[in-house]
Amino acid sequence: MRPPTLPSMLRPVALVLLLLSPLPALAVETMRIAMEDADGEVRVSGRGLAMGGDAEDAQFVPLSSGQALIRRRGGRLEVNGAPVMGDAVRFRAGANAIDAGVPGDEPLRAGGSQVRGDVVVRTFKDGLQLINVISLExxxxxxxxxxxxxxxxxxxxxxxxxxxxxxxxxxxxxxxxxxxxxxxxxxxxxxxxxxxxxxxxxxxxxxxxxxxxxxxxxxxxxYFHASCGGRTESGLAALQRDLPYLRPVDCPCGKLPASKWTATMSDGELRSALRASPEGLKVTGRTDTHRVTRVTLGDGSVVDGVLLRRKLGYTRLKSLDFDVERTAHGYTFSGRGYGHGAxxxxxxxxxxxxxxxxxxxxxxxxxxxxxxxxxx
Ligand SMILES: [Zn+2]
Known part of the structure; x- marks a missing residue:
């Protein structure tokens, strides 16, 4: 993938400026994070619970019970039995709920989670979706x-x-x-x-x-990862992201004993993971940082390194920087690092x-x- 061209880089810059220059009351950077989906109803509760529209500058109205039961009826939403306008409703707890255009600080309970910030309940497919609106910090x-x-x-x-x-x-x-x-x-x-x-x-x-x-x-x-094993990987090789600031650098983690690992897998395990006989498995391609890009099986079929790691499991094949040896009943992978390495x-x-x-x-x-x- 080529680096972004100038016009495509200008758009994010403009958005950053937009994010940073809003009204003073809205000057908190927020994230919207999908929480969970619910079927037809969900409960939201919190101290000083209030309800408003799904907007940064919405007006919030206190709910005296501190509890809300949100139900979907057809395409509409009901809160504590009363219909509400629109396809989304936002909840906020805490004393500052009504005045500031800042997500609440007081924790809210929504479905199975407890979160800070606001919780949005919106119609989604046939049910409901919960979104946590929380300050980035x-x-x-x-x-x-x-x-x-x-x-x-x-x-x-x-x-x-x-x-x-x-x-x-x-x-x-x-x-x-x-x-x-x-x-x-x-x-x-x-x-x-x-x-x-x-x-x-x-x-x-x-x-x-x-x-x-x-x-x-x-x-x-x-991007970040647990351990590179001694040298980080390029963004291109690890994640198909060819970016100038994601290039291999030396790393002191390679000296740590904890960065080394081995995984022994039987022929049977490998066969079911690869859906092919592992017989004759050998490494036939590596990146400049020694990470495996390709293995070839005895029947001549080729498995891409990233796909191999997915098939054998990210926690067993902890990284692609490994050597492989035949054992009596399978293969032993000896490697360095944990994660994609970029x-x-x-x-x-x-x-x-x-x-x-x-x-x-x-x-x-x-x-x-x-x-x-x-x-x-
Ligand atoms: Zn490292």
Whole structure:
């Protein structure tokens, strides 16, 4: 894939400016995150619950019970038995609910989740969809603990906070006019809601508030992974993203014993995963960083490296930087690193922080050429 042309880069820049220059009351950067789908009804509750339209400047009306039962009747919505206008309704908890154009800070319970910010319930297909509208900074405080161990040094957590903020903002720009910016898989796998916050993740987010990585004034695609095994991979080889700031760099994580792994799989396991006999399996293609792009089986059929990892399982074949050996009843894969290898290496960030490097130096190392900017 070629780098973006100038006109296509100008659009995100314009959107960033748009995001940053709204009315003072709306100056909080928010994310819309798909939570879950519900069939015909869902409950939302919270202290000082109020209800309004799905807009940043909506007027909110308190619900005296602190509870809302939202039901779908045909194409319409009902809240506590009364019909409401439009195809979406937004809930906010807390005393500041009525005046400010800022998502609430007080947690809300919606369906099976507890979240900060607002919850939008909208008609979707035959049922309902829930969307969490949350300030970007609150969202980051929640995701950081799921993305990197909170025991990591503060400078590594700060680097991760900037990468996650940049990634989220870039996704938002990509999905600007959609009902939500990040899908439910993010919520289920990474965004654990209120329960995953920790004082250390909060501190890392606050210390880098508003800071994002940019390239030619647009937020970069800030990919990250657990461990590269010694050298990161290019964006093109790892993710088909040929971007100037995603190029291989050396990484101190390769010296950590934890970056090495082995996986032994029997012929039977391999046969059912590959839907072919594994007999004669050998590596027949690698990238410049030694990662496997291709294996060939005894019958001459070829399996692409990325597909092989998906078929054998991301947690067993932890990376594509591996060697493979025949055993008595199968194959042993011996590898380095965990993940796709592009962008920030988390264990490398930890190692660099332990050596006294700050988060700016860490980010510059893994995203060469990207610039750190204060968006707010
Ligand atoms: Zn690394």
């Amino acid at each position: 609150d969202y980051l405080a929640a995701v950081l603990g799921s993305e990197m161990p909170v025991s990591f040094p503060l400078e590594a957590l700060k680097a991760q906070a900037v990468a996650a903020r940049t990634y989220a903002l870039q996704k938002k720009l990509e999905a600007y006019s959609n009902a939500f910016h990040l899908g439910s898989s993010v919520l289920h796998q990474v965004y654990g809601g209120v329960n995953r916050e920790d004082p250390k993740t909060r501190a890392a987010v606050e210390a880098t508030r508003g800071e994002v990585l940019t390239f030619e004034l647009a937020p970069i695609e800030a 962008g920030l290496c988390q264990w490398g960030a930890k190692a660099l922080a332990d050596q006294g490097r700050d988060y700016r130096a860490i980010l510059t190392h893994y995203y060469p050429g990207a610039e750190l900017q204060h968006l707010y």
